[in-house]
Each structure stands twice: as C-alpha cells, then as structure tokens.
Amino acid sequence: MSESLIIEATINGFRRSFEVAVHHTLLDVLRDQLGLTGTKECCVVGECGACSVIVDGRPMNSCLMLAVEVDGAEVTTVEGLALGDGHLSPLQGAFLDAGAAQCGFCIPGQLIAAQALLDRIPHPTIDEIHEAMAGNLCRCAGYEQIAKAVQAAAEAANS
Amino acid sequence: MKTFEYARPSTVAEAVALLEQHGPDAELLAGGTDLVIEMRNAWKVPKVVIDLKRIDELRPAIRENGQWISISSTTVMTDIAEDARIQKYFPALVESAVVVGSVQIRARATLAGNICNGSPAADTAPPLLIYRAVVAIAGPAGRHKIPIDDFIVGPGKVALGRGELVTGIELPIPRQPIGAAYTRLTRRRGTDLASITLCCSVEEGGVARIAYGSVGPRAVLVEDSSGVLADPGAPDERKSEILDEVFADASPSLRSMRASPDYRRAMLRVLGARALQTAIDRFGDAS
Amino acid sequence: MKADGIGAAAHRLGGIGRVTGHQQYLADIRLADMLHVKLVKLDCARARIVSVDKSAAEQVPGVRLIMTADDLPQPVPRFGPQFQDRPILADGETKYHGEPVAAVAADTKEAAEEAARLVVVEHEVLEGGVFSVADALDPGAPLVQDPSIRADDQWARTNILREHRFGWGDVDAQEADLVIENLYEFPMVTHFAIEPHGFMAAPDGEGIAVWSTIQHPYLLQKTIGKLLKLPLSKVRVFAPDPGGGFGGKQNPKLEPLVAYIALHTGRPARLVLTLEETFQAVRRASAEVTVRTGLNSDGTLVFEDFECNFLIGAYVDIADRVVTKGSYLAAGPYRVPAVRIVARGILSHTTPSTAFRGFGIPQVTWARESNLDEGARALGIDRLEIRLHNLAEKGEEFVPGDTPADGHWVQSVQRAAELIGWDQPLAPGRGRGIALGLKSGPTTGLSYSTVRLLADGSVLVFSGTSDMGQGARTVFAQIASQELGVPLDRISVVMGDSSVVPYDQQTSASRSSVLMGTAVFNACLDIRNKLTALIAARFEVPESDISIEGGVVRIPDVEMTITEALQAGLGPLGGELVGNGEMRKDKDPSHPLGGSAAFFEFNTTAIELEVDPGTGEITILRHITVGDVGTALNPLQVAGQDEGAAIMGLGHTLMEHYIFDEDGRIRNLGAIDYRIPTSMDLPLQMRSDSIENADGPGPYGVKGISEGALLAVSPAVGSAVTEATGLIIRDLPLTPQRVWEAMTERA
Numbered sequence A: 001m002s003e004s005l006i007i008e009a010t011i012n013g014f015r016r017s018f019e020v021a022v023h024h025t026l027l028d029v030l031r032d033q034l035g036l037t038g039t040k041e042c043c044v045v046g047e048c049g050a051c052s053v054i055v056d057g058r059p060m061n062s063c064l065m066l067a068v069e070v071d072g073a074e075v076t077t078v079e080g081l082a083l084g085d086g087h088l089s090p091l092q093g094a095f096l097d098a099g100a101a102q103c104g105f106c107i108p109g110q111l112i113a114a115q116a117l118l119d120r121i122p123h124p125t126i127d128e129i130h131e132a133m134a135g136n137l138c139r140c141a142g143y144e145q146i147a148k149a150v151q152a153a154a155e156a157a158n159s
Numbered sequence B: 001m002k003t004f005e006y007a008r009p010s011t012v013a014e015a016v017a018l019l020e021q022h023g024p025d026a027e028l029l030a031g032g033t034d035l036v037i038e039m040r041n042a043w044k045v046p047k048v049v050i051d052l053k054r055i056d057e058l059r060p061a062i063r064e065n066g067q068w069i070s071i072s073s074t075t076v077m078t079d080i081a082e083d084a085r086i087q088k089y090f091p092a093l094v095e096s097a098v099v100v101g102s103v104q105i106r107a108r109a110t111l112a113g114n115i116c117n118g119s120p121a122a123d124t125a126p127p128l129l130i131y132r133a134v135v136a137i138a139g140p141a142g143r144h145k146i147p148i149d150d151f152i153v154g155p156g157k158v159a160l161g162r163g164e165l166v167t168g169i170e171l172p173i174p175r176q177p178i179g180a181a182y183t184r185l186t187r188r189r190g191t192d193l194a195s196i197t198l199c200c201s202v203e204e205g206g207v208a209r210i211a212y213g214s215v216g217p218r219a220v221l222v223e224d225s226s227g228v229l230a231d232p233g234a235p236d237e238r239k240s241e242i243l244d245e246v247f248a249d250a251s252p253s254l255r256s257m258r259a260s261p262d263y264r265r266a267m268l269r270v271l272g273a274r275a276l277q278t279a280i281d282r283f284g285d286a287s
Numbered sequence C: 001m002k003a004d005g006i007g008a009a010a011h012r013l014g015g016i017g018r019v020t021g022h023q024q025y026l027a028d029i030r031l032a033d034m035l036h037v038k039l040v041k042l043d044c045a046r047a048r049i050v051s052v053d054k055s056a057a058e059q060v061p062g063v064r065l066i067m068t069a070d071d072l073p074q075p076v077p078r079f080g081p082q083f084q085d086r087p088i089l090a091d092g093e094t095k096y097h098g099e100p101v102a103a104v105a106a107d108t109k110e111a112a113e114e115a116a117r118l119v120v121v122e123h124e125v126l127e128g129g130v131f132s133v134a135d136a137l138d139p140g141a142p143l144v145q146d147p148s149i150r151a152d153d154q155w156a157r158t159n160i161l162r163e164h165r166f167g168w169g170d171v172d173a174q175e176a177d178l179v180i181e182n183l184y185e186f187p188m189v190t191h192f193a194i195e196p197h198g199f200m201a202a203p204d205g206e207g208i209a210v211w212s213t214i215q216h217p218y219l220l221q222k223t224i225g226k227l228l229k230l231p232l233s234k235v236r237v238f239a240p241d242p243g244g245g246f247g248g249k250q251n252p253k254l255e256p257l258v259a260y261i262a263l264h265t266g267r268p269a270r271l272v273l274t275l276e277e278t279f280q281a282v283r284r285a286s287a288e289v290t291v292r293t294g295l296n297s298d299g300t301l302v303f304e305d306f307e308c309n310f311l312i313g314a315y316v317d318i319a320d321r322v323v324t325k326g327s328y329l330a331a332g333p334y335r336v337p338a339v340r341i342v343a344r345g346i347l348s349h350t351t352p353s354t355a356f357r358g359f360g361i362p363q364v365t366w367a368r369e370s371n372l373d374e375g376a377r378a379l380g381i382d383r384l385e386i387r388l389h390n391l392a393e394k395g396e397e398f399v400p401g402d403t404p405a406d407g408h409w410v411q412s413v414q415r416a417a418e419l420i421g422w423d424q425p426l427a428p429g430r431g432r433g434i435a436l437g438l439k440s441g442p443t444t445g446l447s448y449s450t451v452r453l454l455a456d457g458s459v460l461v462f463s464g465t466s467d468m469g470q471g472a473r474t475v476f477a478q479i480a481s482q483e484l485g486v487p488l489d490r491i492s493v494v495m496g497d498s499s500v501v502p503y504d505q506q507t508s509a510s511r512s513s514v515l516m517g518t519a520v521f522n523a524c525l526d527i528r529n530k531l532t533a534l535i536a537a538r539f540e541v542p543e544s545d546i547s548i549e550g551g552v553v554r555i556p557d558v559e560m561t562i563t564e565a566l567q568a569g570l571g572p573l574g575g576e577l578v579g580n581g582e583m584r585k586d587k588d589p590s591h592p593l594g595g596s597a598a599f600f601e602f603n604t605t606a607i608e609l610e611v612d613p614g615t616g617e618i619t620i621l622r623h624i625t626v627g628d629v630g631t632a633l634n635p636l637q638v639a640g641q642d643e644g645a646a647i648m649g650l651g652h653t654l655m656e657h658y659i660f661d662e663d664g665r666i667r668n669l670g671a672i673d674y675r676i677p678t679s680m681d682l683p684l685q686m687r688s689d690s691i692e693n694a695d696g697p698g699p700y701g702v703k704g705i706s707e708g709a710l711l712a713v714s715p716a717v718g719s720a721v722t723e724a725t726g727l728i729i730r731d732l733p734l735t736p737q738r739v740w741e742a743m744t745e746r747a
C-alpha cells in the first residue's frame, strides 16, 4: 500500500511507465502529468463525456477513474486516433466533412465514444449512434452532424 | 480529493483482512462511478481504498451452473447487458442495466456497486428483487448468502458487517415461465437518474410481483396472488384498486427536485399498469 | 471559386485541431511557474461578511496568497460593461449564491482547493433576500444594490434598475374586437458551455498579459487597463477560441481578480471555474411578460401592449441592454398600428444575468407568439393565416423610425409551413405549432481587419472576432479566398491576441459575418488596389487597364496569377502587401437603442409533436426551422448554427431551469440535476432551411445568423402542445411533470 505508485500502461500505442499519486484521477494525470490535453474536463461527475478515453476497448469517463486503475491497461485518448502516419482517421475526416465540430470542446469525447462504438458495431443504425453517444453532451448541439459523421465513417470503412 | 492508501488485493481473503483491519476508514472500490465522486466531494474521506478489480476469484464475470447464474462483484453493466444467458433468463435485468448512465458509465459501473451504494434509485434493485436474487458475502466469519430483499436496508445502507464484502450476486434460473418487464421515469430520454424505477413480473398461478424504487428509502417488493393483476382480462377498475394497494407504501421525498410526490405517485400507477401489460404479454409469449 | 469561396461548404478552419485534440483551449495552456487559483464562496445567497480567517488555510503547503477584499485597493474597485457595479470580490456583503468572497493562489490545484476549504468566512445570513420579481417589488424589500452605486439615478432607491418605455401609436385609443391578456413566464437558465470559463494573468514587462475564454477581448483590455491604470498598449489580452460562448463569455467577470493576484504575487495565475461555478457566474434573465393583444375579428392586429419584467441578478453586467433590446422588438415582425412596451430590469439576489443567445428576445417571443395563438383560437382563425395576415412586407417600416423589414419574410414562413405540412391532416393525439422570431442585429459596430498577402501568394487575415464555434475563422477565410483568388488551404486567420490583431468591438448579436466580414472584404479590396498600383508601375500600364478577378490578374496581352503579379510587382526584395479594412456603424443618439438594426434575424419555427397522455412527456416528431439569412456564406455552418440553436431552444422549452431553495441557493448546480438535451432528446426529425435573397447588408448580401433558430422554439412547441391536448401552459419549461399537472388540473 502506498500513496503513489509506478504504473505501466500503453497510452496511444506506446508503453509507458510513470509514477502517479493514487488519488489522482486518470483525467488529471493525462492532462497535467502527461500533457495529453486533448482529453477535456467539464463536469467531473461522469455526465458530460468530455473526458472520455478508451480503456481496453471500452469508452470510459477518465474523471471517474483513478490513474492507478489503468495499470497494465491500454488507453486511447483523442491524440491516439489519427493514423500512424499522422493522417486523420476516417472518423476524424468524417467529422470535418459533416461540420460536426463547432466550438470543438466536446469533440475529443465524441470521437472517443464514436470510435468505441464503431469498434464494437461497425455499422450502427442512427438510433444506436444516438444511444452510444448519449453520454457526450454537446452544447453547440451538433448531434445530427456528429451522427452523420459516424455513419459516413462506417460507410467509408465499407468501400 | 484527499490522498489515501491504495490497496490492490489479489484474493478475497486479503480484501477481507484489509477491511477488517481498517473498518470504517476503508472503502471498497469497484467501478468507482459512485465512490470517486463521493471522495472528490469529500463526502467520503477514506484512509484506505481497496480496489477489488485484481482479485482472480472474482473472474469470470458471469457463471452458470444449471440452476443459478452468478454475477461476480466486479461485473459491469455492459457485461451483463451483453451476456446471452442473462438476456435469456433475466431480460428485465438487462433492461435495467442498459439504462444505467451512459455507455461510459456502464463500462465501469458494477451491479454489486449499484446495490452496495444503497441508492433508493438504483436501477437494478427492482429486477433483482423480482428475480429473487441472493447476495453472496465474504467476511471474517466466512461466507454466507442472503436474499436481496434482506440485503437492501435503506439509503446508503446494506446488510454488511465490519470486514464484509459482496463477492457476487446470484440469480436462480426460473424453472417456470415468467414474464417480466422493467421501466423507469426520467426527466429526459438521455442519461438520467430515475424518479421511479419499476419492475413487474407475471408468473404461473396468476402471481404478479411488482418491485419499485426511488419513491422511498429503499426499493420495495409487493406480491399480488389474487390473480387479478396477472389476468389479461380482469377489468381495469379491479386492477386499479389492487395497484393502489401495491403502491400504498410509496413515500416519495417532499424535497426532491427531480419530481413532486404527487407526480411520482401518479406515475407509479401509469408506469405500473404499462409494465404489467408488457409482463403479461411476455408471459403469454413465454408459456 | 465555389470550392473555397462564398457559398462553399468548406471545412472549418481550425477543424483539424478540434478533431485531433491539439486545439489549445485556455485550460490547455500552461505557463511556467503558474499559480492555481481557487475561489472561496459561501453556501448562501445574501450574507454580511463579518471576518475572514486565513490562518488555517495559510498553513497548507504551497499556498502563496489568500486574497480578500481587504487586500484590494479601497474602495474595492468595481467594473461592468454598462454600470461600474461589480466588485472584484464581494464587498462587505455577498449578493448571490456563490459570489466569490476570497481567492486562494497556490503552487498546485490541490493545495489551492484544500486551502480554499480552510478559509473561514464568518458571516451572517441576511433575511429578506430578493429572489423573484414579486420579492423585489415588495415595498419592504431590501435594496439589492447600494443607492450610491448609481447615485443620480431616479431608480436608485428601488430594486428596479431602470424602466424603459417604447412604442408608437395610441394603444388606449384603439378599438379591438377582441382583447386577450395573459402573463407568460420564462425560466432562469444557464449557458452550460462545455468549456467552463477560465482566466489567466501574468506580469508582462511593465504591463500585464491576460488570457480569457472571452468573446470580447478588447472590452477586457479596456476594463483591465482602467482598473490597473495601464495604457492599452501595456495590457495584452490573449483570447484562445472559446469552447462555446453563447453570450455567457461576452463580458469580463473574474479576469480582474486574477490580474490582481498575478500582480500581487509576481507570478502567472490561473483560475478555471468548475461547471457548478459557471452556473453561479452566468445565466439568462428570467422574465414575466404580460401581453395584451388587440385584434379585429378578421385577425388584424390592432394593438399590442407589453409589460416585461426581467429578473436580472445582483450586478447588471449587460442586463439592461438585454432588457431594452429584448423588449424593443416585442411586437415582432408584424404591422401593428399601436404598440406600448414597458420593460424593467429588476435586481435580485441571484447570479448576474448576462447575454445569452437571443438576448432577451426568446422571453418576449414566448409571450407574444403564444398570446397571438390564443387570439387566433378565440377568433377561429388559423394560426398560420393570422401571422401571414399581419406580417410586415419587405421594405415596410414596421417599427416607425427603424430599419424597414429587410427580407421577404413571408417566404420563410411559407417554407416552414410547407415543410411541416401545415395543411396536411393531423394524426390523432398530435399537435402542430408555428411561430415567428425576430431579433435586431447590432445597432452599432466597429471592426477593423488587416489582411497580408505574403510573398508566396498565401494570405494572413487578422481579425479580432472570437471564434467560439460559429465558424468566423472559416467565413473570413472564404471571403479572402473569394476576393483574392487564393485557395483556403493557403489562408490562415489570426485571432485572439490584442497586441497583434486590430480592434474589434465585440463578438455578439450575430454580427461578425456582416461587420467583420465587411472589414475583411475591405482589407482585401485595399490589397487589390495596392496590387493594381504596383502592377501599373511595374508594367507601365494605366491602372484602368488592369483587372483582378478570381485570382487572375489581367493587363493588356498578359495574364498571370495573383502570386506572379505580386512577385513581379514586389521585385527581388520580396515583401508583402498589407491591406486594411474597416467597418463602422455609428451610434444614433436619437434612436431608443442607440442605433437602428444593421439587419434583422428572422426565423420561422414549426413543430409537430405528440404528448403522452399518461405521463405528460412530449415527443417532438418534427422540428422545422427556416431562417432569412441573405446569403449562406457556408451552408454547412449555417445548418450547424441553426440546428444547434434550435436544440438549445428545446432545452429551455422542455427541461432547463434553475431550482432554488427558499434561501436563494441554487439546488441544481452542475450536470446532474440541470438537464440539457442529449443525443437522445432530439426531435425525431430536424430540418433547417435558409431563404437566400442576398438582401443583407454584409458582403455578398449576408445577414447574421446563429440566434434566429432559438427565438421561436418555445411558442411553437407550446402551441403544438395546446393543439395536441387542449391545454394552455404559460410557464416554461414544459417538463413531463408540468404537462401532467396541467392535465390533472383540467380533469
């Protein structure tokens, strides 16, 4: 037992080992310690989804997790979505095409939720999309554009 | 958040020992969707946090032995919703698991945590009551099981003694056809805590059971064996009278900002009648 | 030029940063040696501060400063965009729930948070807080503001900030066949931008640098300069793109506090509010609007008589302007011979209300349009018909002395009616509603832009607008692309640094495409003129023989690209061409609002819905919104703005409202019990459409957008609920419980 711990986690494809204070959330550590500020902070009670990251294949609110909990896990943040060669992923491209990003503050979380959805259901229906994204608030309310982008990305993966 | 010591036991026995040692200074951490918020707001300031997620015994998440389905205490809502066995035998539990929070919350929130947290609005409590769930507990004195109805005590209170933790929740596989349905009342369609949680079942012999929560200190279970509620042909007035009795114990909060007591009472009747109808239809399909 | 220029559905400029996570919002910026600031607040609304004990908090390691009002210049400096009434920190008394009493600055966020909890503020809760219009007008009510703050004001000894009277004709002399009078209430709601407000400041040479999630960086510069007695040239404001503003980020709030902390400590300091704190920082004014509508039996409007009481907060912020702009157009887009408007801003012990998308218009529109429907029903006239019958025609001076109707508004109404299928039979249990919204755009304005055509033919546009999601950057680049024939991927738009970018008055009132757009357009023109002069000299041809069109420069016998022309003109040293543009709309002191409308934002909203007879829950089946936009500079962005505004309108119509306890504390702070629409709360079908007649005052005939689609959502929904259920509900939001209560009252 201790108040800080060295953990090892794969973050955006890179295995990293670093020390975290046990009472720091994953969100705090990503933003303040690892400098991965793409993951956003808004409500810190699991309601808005701005802090979403994918942990071992599932989307989660990093504001509700202790960083120590990802010891040994694989974490994807928005910074890890672009393709290896630095090009945008089809999903990111589809967000641009559809005009889904307005102020953009919720968008990292939306992309994470959408990517996790597409990983699980490659061809979701509109209802499945709205359902899978209901934990991601967008006050610019680009919900329709976001859903269209997710569908377009799904279709693009087909061709 | 105040700092604490973080423990990651690998066996139940270790976890029990830690719990016993630290008593009220320790908190168990499952998915953390309740606990992390409580700690951030300093409603809970544990000295020791015991993470249950590295305990091998608590895997696999879901087991079946022909008579029972056991759901280990680290099993999250997503696992429950996706499990074919649970979908088959306990569809109303799935209906409640898929409305807990959002996809992100369901990937973390455990069934056991939902019950142990003791919220009167816990979505999974009514279906667990309906399906006669049993809570498996480990503690300094060994292991025992108690019915869910006895386990749930009141707001923030469950029947756990010092050093005890929940290892799983077990559900008897129904031997006879049963039709069950879950429904809830919320302020919007997206993620919301429920102002009413309600589950009904219709079983052999004209038995109807209704469990409902969020309208009193804990979710309650009422059984009607008059045959009226389960009878598709019974006149509405008769059903109405019985539903009045079923919901007589509801004591919705006067101070809640989610819904007024009058609205909750009225909606119990509306949702109750609707869920009952679904349960009757499903019973018809099942038998 | 369609691909990149005007009318193209071009990708958002800054979009890549937004989808990769690289966009730097304020909270993503880290300064070396930065202090973290946490506010100290009381959990009550109105209290007298007796003393502040810092001793325990000072013991927390890493704490560098605990600032209270006593540490500030005395008397505590006050500021505000309209009145100088908001103190840097609560001055002797807190006037609303969450008003900052002190601030802790520490090396870490955690130390600041812990110390803030340990600051002991001895205080006495004061009885008789003013939390409603009725409370405020009670003769025995305490005064929210000390009369000395507006010493010479006739209203200083009341809780009425000001009373405004507008109108024309003689309402009392009018004879109407039918007079309908009702009171409509609009709730207190908050902006809930997903990016919480944030502020940073750092000593900067002899001056100061301030960062803020602000929409009006130049107003902030002025405010800080005045408070700190610094010349504008020594106040550098950085305004990173806000993560949503909606009006809530227009005016300075806590920047002065953070600036004082930075100067006191000599270190950079940062304060990022929690979402809960943003609820205590900004909100929309709630309103009680009484309307008396006089109609003739053929549906002709004879008079409109309004009493609009806006409940504003403890400090004015921009609320008086919200009251006047919101109520001045109360009679809407109709031809009404006599109109009387009495509008009051009423002070209360609540969060200061500020600008919020629609700026007072949604409150009044809810009342006017709903009451018109009641009149139509009483007269047995179709609700669409009565609107078309009274609607001002293009060019008609429907508000005497103001800008005449600047659009064929009837087209928008008819398009919406057509799209909703107004004349189609309605399924049982359903209802439809249609409502019109009208808002005046800016009444004054001043924008400058500099455009630099660089040696390689690429372009930098400098604009002081804030791009908070509306896509200003993209539109300005499209204008430059159109005018200079340079593709979008060779254009960058520089914003958000007051030392680099020339002055802009503000980003509000859907003004930027029109006002800043014109400035950018003029700057491009300036470049073209300079290029023409350069070419004329270089090729020894008269300027009149040179044409620049679509990126191609033509002189007799020669055709070249703009880049070739530029390089030829500049010669071997290279360099660049700098163009400057300006757009000014001056004050008109004779006008009640200080100026006529630069343009109107006109919108028609049509709704079809269903009400669950058991639970009262509303399902929006179809939501149509049609704006009169002049020209859609970028149709993708127009749709984004319209649909976003429409859904935001559904928020206050169906679910959003502050809930207070008896002592004026906000009970539903934060995301758990303040509900905004999610992806599952959308209309089953949403359709936005635009009427384009290129009849706006901006470049290419553009008018402003961004607010229109929010204005008339509530009355359209309310009217549809009435049709579906027969119930009339005059207060918002139409939560399931509220609708059920109305059903029960009737039964």
Ligand SMILES: Cc1cc2nc3c(=O)[nH]c(=O)nc-3n(C[C@@H](O)[C@@H](O)[C@H](O)COP(=O)(O)OP(=O)(O)OC[C@H]3O[C@@H](n4cnc5c(N)ncnc54)[C@H](O)[C@@H]3O)c2cc1C
Residues within 6 Å of the ligand: A045, A046, A047, B027, B028, B029, B030, B031, B032, B033, B034, B035, B036, B052, B073, B099, B100, B101, B102, B105, B108, B109, B110, B111, B112, B113, B114, B115, B116, B117, B119, B121, B122, B123, B124, B160, B164, B165, B166, B167, B191, B192, B193, B194
């Ligand atoms: C945004 C959001 C939305 C939500 N929406 C809903 C909703 O719609 N419906 C709903 O019902 N709930 C909702 N919740 C709450 C729900 O997520 C939790 O109740 C969840 O199920 C708790 O499980 P957990 O694993 O996260 O528990 P934790 O937070 O880890 O623990 C909760 C409590 O239970 C104790 N505990 C956990 N496991 C055990 C164990 N094995 N033995 C003994 N004690 C234990 C912990 O010590 C703690 O006190 C929501 C929460 C959030 C943040």
Ligand code: FES
Residues within 6 Å of the ligand: A040, A041, A042, A043, A044, A045, A046, A047, A048, A049, A050, A051, A052, A061, A062, A063, A064
């Ligand atoms: S910040 Fe984590 S869900 Fe809102």
Ligand code: FES
Residues within 6 Å of the ligand: A100, A101, A102, A103, A104, A105, A106, A107, A137, A138, A139, A140, A141, A142, C194, C243, C244, C469
């Ligand atoms: S894009 Fe602004 S909040 Fe979603």
